[in-house]
Amino acid sequence: MTISVCSWHFTLSYHHAIKRHKVLTNKQLLRLSFPVLPIIDVYWKDDKTKADFYCYFPYGTPSDLTSYAFSIKEDQSTEQAYKDSEFLYGKTSGVAPTEKAVVITTNHIFSCAVVTVQPGNGFTTESLAKANVSIKINNIRTGASIDLIKGTATATGIGKTITPLKTGDSYSYKALIVPQTISADNFITVYVDGRDFNLKKEITFVGGRRYSIPVTVSKTSYGINVNIGAWEDDEIDNGGTAE
Secondary structure (H helix, E strand, C coil): CEEEEECCCCCECCCCCCCCCCCCCCEEEECCCCCCECCCCCCECCCCCCEEEEEEECCCCCCCCCCEEEECCCECCCHHHHHHCCCEEEEEEEECCCCCCCCCCEEECCEEEEEEEEECCCCCHHHHHHCCEEEEEEEEEEEEEEECCCCEEEEEEEEEEEECEECCCCCEEEEEECCCEEEEEEEEEEEECCEEEEEEEEEECCCCCEEEEEEEECCCCCCCCCCCCCCCCCCCCCCCCCC
């Protein structure tokens, strides 16, 4: 796993004693073990000047730190494609020179949608388990403009269709979503044995949050429905005296 650590304000060091300066700007670090250590020597500017640490994954070469272009995969149906859609970001500010390792906690920039398919009218748990089920998440903007200073992402591009990753649960799927607001008649489409069921939903995805979205599939009856109507009163007193 390769991560990136940057300091755009100061030179850095892992040693309290000052011998020389080296500027660390957008360098790759290899996570061979914890703590993560650089493969080059890095020094503090001096024994007093504080530093800001920025960390992001995956590594890139941004030309604009406030507008770094990234995109999630449309097809996230494999573990690798799902992981390739992830973006992590962390920042630790105002760190005084120290001999200890600097701790940077990375967070998820994007949202995670967890869709669970549930049986409704015309289905049972057993029949759904035997059916050929797949889902699509529609009208999702897959492009992202990431501000590496603030750690925020803005959705870009046009709406596309996401194929999520099926998890260990037979009815559960997940996908990474760039933060955005979705409003569509077919936000989620569930295919059951070739027939599609569409969920109309408006939802706002916020970065770093996981959203549980249960979808109940229900059949609409076709053909002839036979019902028994209510009794109609004749409003006549048909009683009498039994002797």
